[in-house]
Amino acid sequence: MSLTLVWLRHDLRLADNPLFHFDPSPDQLMCVYVLDRAWLSPLPGLSEPRIGPARLRFLWESLIALRGELLKRGSDLLVRVGDPVKVVAELAAGHDVTQLRLRRDAGSDETRDVQTLVDRLGARVDVWQTDGGLLFGEASLPMPLSALPASFSAFRRKAERGWVVPTACQAPVTLPPWPRAAPRGLPPLSKICTGAARWVPDPRGGFHFAGGEASGLSRLDHYLWESGAVAGYKQSRNGLLGPDFSTRLSPWLAHGCLSARQVRDAVRAWEAQHVTGELSDWVIFELLWRDYFHWAARQEGRALFGRRELPTPSESFSAWCEGRTGVPFIDAAMCELKTTGWLSNRARQNVASFLLHELDGDWRLGAAWFEHCLIDYDVASNWGNWRHVAGVGRDTRIRRFNVLKQAELYDPLGAYVAHWRPELAESPPGRLQHQTDVGPRRGVKEDW
Missing domain, CATH: 3.40.50.620 (HUPs)
Known part of the structure; x- marks a missing residue:
């Protein structure tokens, strides 16, 4: 048998x-x-x-x-x-x-x-x-894995030129039976980690991530058909507050409760009944970034994590983790991360840049802290993104954000800071000087 x-x-x-x-x-x-x-x-x-x-x-x-x-x-x-x-x-x-x-x-x-x-x-x-969960399997990649381009832009051009993504398959109706003598079931979470069993997100997050395939499909359905927020995704994805400025699908994608092809098919179905164009298509563009980080990680192997062991954390790193750097925009974001397990793309890029370029922190420690905190932790996307911001990955350009300017652009009234760290809302902005902002442009990573 x-x-x-x-x-x-x-x-x-x-x-x-x-x-x-x-x-x-x-x-x-x-x-x-x-x-x-x-x-x-x-x-x-x-x-x-x-x-x-x-x-x-x-x-x-x-x-x-x-x-x-x-x-x-x-x-x-x-x-x-x-x-x-x-x-x-x-x-x-x-x-x-x-x-x-x-x-x-x-x-x-x-x-x-x-x-x-x-x-x-x-x-x-x-x-x-x-190969499951991605837009492309290795057999359908537009190039051999060994020839994966050093930049996402080159990968995107090749992928979009031969854009053949299979449609998602339906779930099986029945499955073979379980062996009679085999054990089954799962232990209660309280026996694994009491902290996780009791953990509840900070209600200020305004969104509840519930695990499972059905919950992921429900969120996808809401984002496309109920809220229609996908129509403005290109503009809204840099938001900081509210449930629908982002797809928030990343936790379900990271755990494989949803596949990238399911999301792509759903977006295409929505477009078939609405005005199509670059706005909603940006969701699929971000899925392609996710694919790229996966294949880059497969190609790089152990080098993805750097060539040295993690250094001893400094006091400035601890202050960054705990949201007590003295810069309200950064401290608000680190508070959200620690208390909800999630952080917007815009905030992730800013806190990463701040640790690396203002506190002279080590990118590997930042990646490790994100690994601990994030609900949507994905090894390839997380460590690949940190390398990307640090300029030590496949693309060696330094990405340094002017945090004060970013706060003025994306939190001009201080609503985000007041929401997460009201005691800091009237604080002086901090001690940052002489920074160079990296603005968003196509071909530069925009989704963590």
């Missing part, structure tokens, strides 16, 4: 997920997610765990929602905490798994784990890997 094990990592959905399209269908199916115990420990030099309470809470909600959808289709889900390679290898050996299916992820740790697992399983298990 054939038994397939689907190892889920950043693909927590059923629709447009090639892992659940079988040919031929196995007799039995196990779906497994393993929370890497290393995520519950801090990166060297930091005191906070790699996965913070906001992201862990969203992840658990997504897993619970996915289990519900699997049960409806005759299957189930097993969630474990531990060493992913060890857990999956033991399950494969203990239940005579004939095929292992998983998505290729961008992080070097994930790539290393897969290779270790393949070596451990040997020839007795067929290991099938796929």
